[in-house]
Amino acid sequence: MGKQDTYSHISYLEHKGRFKGIMSWLTSTDHKKIGLMYLYAIVVFFFVAAVLGVLMRIEKMNPGPDIMDAQTYNGIFTLHGVIMIFIVVIPGIAAVFGNFFLPIMIGAKDVAFPKLNLFSWYVYIIGAILGVLSQFAGDGPPDTGWTFYVPYAANSSTNVIFALTAAFVLGFSSILTGLNFIVTIHRLRAPGMTFFKMPLFPWSLYATAWIQILATPIVGITLLMVIAERVLHIGFFDPALGGDPLLFQHLFWIYSHPAVYVMILPAMGVVTEIFPTFSQKPVFGYGAIAISSLAIAVVGYFVWGHHMFTTGISYWSRWFFSFLTFIVAVPSAIKVFNWISTMYGGSIQMRPPLLYAISFIFLFLIGGFTGLTLGALATNVHVHDTSFVVAHFHYIIFGGMGFAFFAAMHYWFPKIYGRMYSDKMAYIAWGILFVGFNVLYFPLFILGLQGMPRRYFDYLPEYHNGHLISSIGAFITFTGLILMIGNLIYHRRRGVVAPSNPYQGVTLEWQIESPPTHENFETIPVIQNPPYLFKKTEK
Amino acid sequence: MTNTSPGHTHQIDSETGKMGMWLFLFTELFLFGGLFLAYAVLRNTHSEGFHKAAAELDIFIGTINTVVLLMSSMTVAMSITALQKDNKRLAIRLLLATIFLAGVFMVNKYFEWSHKFEHHLWPGSEVYLNLERSEITFYGLYYMMTGLHALHVIIGAILLVVTIFRIKAGVQHSGHYVLLENSALYWHLVDLIWIFLFPLLYLIT
Known part of the structure; x- marks a missing residue:
């Protein structure tokens, strides 16, 4: 089958810049190449952290120390968290697919500040390297968990400063990306594309970008304060120096809860693109989906206190935060109903991207409902800091954002590389991954309800069965991941040449060549219609 | 309004x-906001120590520095007007004046800090750690806030230097002066933050 290129245009992949080979990538301000550079970095770090996760599961297969001691375990879960949260999931979809497709979907040739875009990639890489270095330089791997709770983070003898600096630097990169996207969306939409004619993936990126620039600086200063506390003995948070440890938790979660929406909003945007395409039907409730993204961003800013229900904050503030936590579930639910309604009565084509998108809904619902369990005051006290929490946020982050990321990879793969992957292989990998995921994380809900604390490297014998099942799930999940990525990597060069619109999508990225040319559009398109107009359904 | 579609031009429109x-x-x-929040919370718990320690700060130097920064904000704003009127030389001179004032600010800051250091009052020193807890907290905040602000003064000054070179090279001119405007905006921010730091740290005692 077509082993050579049959497309006649010169794509961005072959575009000749000033430099050749690897330098043509490292110096490129092309948003598509920068997006792919993020993708490669993120995939590599994802596998590093996934291996750490598997190591933790091996350790927990049997009670008692098996392959590591308690301190090593602390280091591993910290690094797993730092890499997954700050290096993989927060930049995740926005930096990879946002960079690649935001300008194309709004009919622009690049982002507003292409050089700044490349700069933020370098900042990201520096931060990522610092994060990894924290494991090797200085006095041993940090053991505070990714949350860096003070006073322990101020006193731990391990190499916490590197990890703090890494998170700070990565946050800076995230701010710059968000800033770039907001300006791009405001200034570079194609003529005729009003805000409400914009596809919904850019809408979700817009809401995300606002959170990025309004919340990230707060964690930035908080991390700097912890660094100052360690280096200069300035007492902000450590009670021994006159500080207030609760202040740290407030400042930390003011960012880190909205950060959850930085992770999940672009994921919601991705599946919102996928459902109409594979149902060949306009998205149901366009306005509701667009506005609910903003609603999530706004309300999500004011729910951070639900991480602190057991810290002794006042009754009324607990009441308030719990109430808002329930409110923030509403716009998420609106989206879910809209996705389902989009599929209802459509001519559904069950291809791999849709499969991933549907499993996104399934896993996200489980994650979301258990989130309400945690957001309710009484149950929170019961399951606080148990593996119930671990299961909950893995369902949201891995099952939600992760599966949406995989959906996006399969959906836009033909556009990015101009090749098709093997559908059959993708189905098999999905099956293994989906089963493995549930086997891995579902037992943790039950263990948590029974009282298994999180972050413990050992446990009582009665928890053995659950942990064993979960560990088996880890191996299945990992196998699925390898198969899925392998399928994509293999067909990146060897796959059948993809047409410009293999899935009959209607947004702008499907109107240009696969892979796109260096400047995306010969002439900037003029937009007259709302997005998601499919021929069959026009009456 | 239709948007032009840059990304194709080399210059970013203003x-x-x-x-x-x-x-x-x-x-x-928001970055400084985190510190202001910490200030509010810690002041609430340690009001007496804050009161005592703040009285130790040199209001005279603080006032001079406030005036200096306000003047520098004026010169940088005047520089924009000068460039708009195509008076390149005056624009550059006004920028140099701004940088000079930034230098004055930093020198004052240097004297203020070194005066404290002479009394062995730096974070982590013996004298410092023997203070009351609440005073330690105040000095900690003082060093952190003014230190971070001083860092911004330096970055702002560097931006202004770059701008001067761009004006000299003719890249920034009366038709296109977004870099000058942006550096000036940044400089006003530096000024603005000081306007809040000054009363919070020096005047409320």
């Missing part, structure tokens, strides 16, 4: 550039 800068300034405000 509206776009300014919007990026304003968003960046928001993030800077």
Whole structure:
């Protein structure tokens, strides 16, 4: 089958810049190449952290120390968290697919500040390297968990400063990306594309970008304060120096809860693109989906206190935060109903991207409902800091954002590389991954309800069965991941040449060549219609 | 209104550039906002120590520095007007004046800090750690806030130097001066933050 290129245009992949080979990538301000550079970095770090996760599961297969001691375990879960949260999931979809497709979907040739875009990639890489270095330089791997709770983070003898600096630097990169996207969306939409004619993936990126620039600086200063506390003995948070440890938790979660929406909003945007395409039907409730993204961003800013229900904050503030936590579930639910309604009565084509998108809904619902369990005051006290929490946020982050990321990879793969992957292989990998995921994380809900604390490297014998099942799930999940990525990597060069619109999508990225040319559009398109107009359904 | 579609031009149009800068300034405000929040909370728990320690600060130097920064904000604003009127030399001179004033500010800061250091009052020193807890907290905040602000003064001054070279090279001119505007905006932020730091740290005793 077509082993050579049959497309006649010169794509961005072959575009000749000033430099050749690897330098043509490292110096490129092309948003598509920068997006792919993020993708490669993120995939590599994802596998590093996934291996750490598997190591933790091996350790927990049997009670008692098996392959590591308690301190090593602390280091591993910290690094797993730092890499997954700050290096993989927060930049995740926005930096990879946002960079690649935001300008194309709004009919622009690049982002507003292409050089700044490349700069933020370098900042990201520096931060990522610092994060990894924290494991090797200085006095041993940090053991505070990714949350860096003070006073322990101020006193731990391990190499916490590197990890703090890494998170700070990565946050800076995230701010710059968000800033770039907001300006791009405001200034570079194609003529005729009003805000409400914009596809919904850019809408979700817009809401995300606002959170990025309004919340990230707060964690930035908080991390700097912890660094100052360690280096200069300035007492902000450590009670021994006159500080207030609760202040740290407030400042930390003011960012880190909205950060959850930085992770999940672009994921919601991705599946919102996928459902109409594979149902060949306009998205149901366009306005509701667009506005609910903003609603999530706004309300999500004011729910951070639900991480602190057991810290002794006042009754009324607990009441308030719990109430808002329930409110923030509403716009998420609106989206879910809209996705389902989009599929209802459509001519559904069950291809791999849709499969991933549907499993996104399934896993996200489980994650979301258990989130309400945690957001309710009484149950929170019961399951606080148990593996119930671990299961909950893995369902949201891995099952939600992760599966949406995989959906996006399969959906836009033909556009990015101009090749098709093997559908059959993708189905098999999905099956293994989906089963493995549930086997891995579902037992943790039950263990948590029974009282298994999180972050413990050992446990009582009665928890053995659950942990064993979960560990088996880890191996299945990992196998699925390898198969899925392998399928994509293999067909990146060897796959059948993809047409410009293999899935009959209607947004702008499907109107240009696969892979796109260096400047995306010969002439900037003029937009007259709302997005998601499919021929069959026009009456 | 239809948008032109840059990404194809090498110069970023001025509206776009300014919007990026304003968003960046928001993030800077939030960065300092975290410190102001910490100030509010810690002042509430340690009001007496804050009162005592703040009285030790040199109001005279603080006032001088406030005036200096306000003047520098004026010169940088005048520089924009000068460039708009195509008076390149005056624009550059006014920028040099701004940088000079930034230098004066930093020198004052240097004297203020070194005066404290002479009394062995730096974070972590013996004298420092023997103070009351609440005073330690005040000095900690004082060093952190003024230190971070001083860092911003330096970055702002560097930006202004770059701008001077761009004006000299003719890249920034009366038709296109987004870099000058952005550096000036940044400089006003530096000024603005000081306007809040000064009363919080020096005047409320």
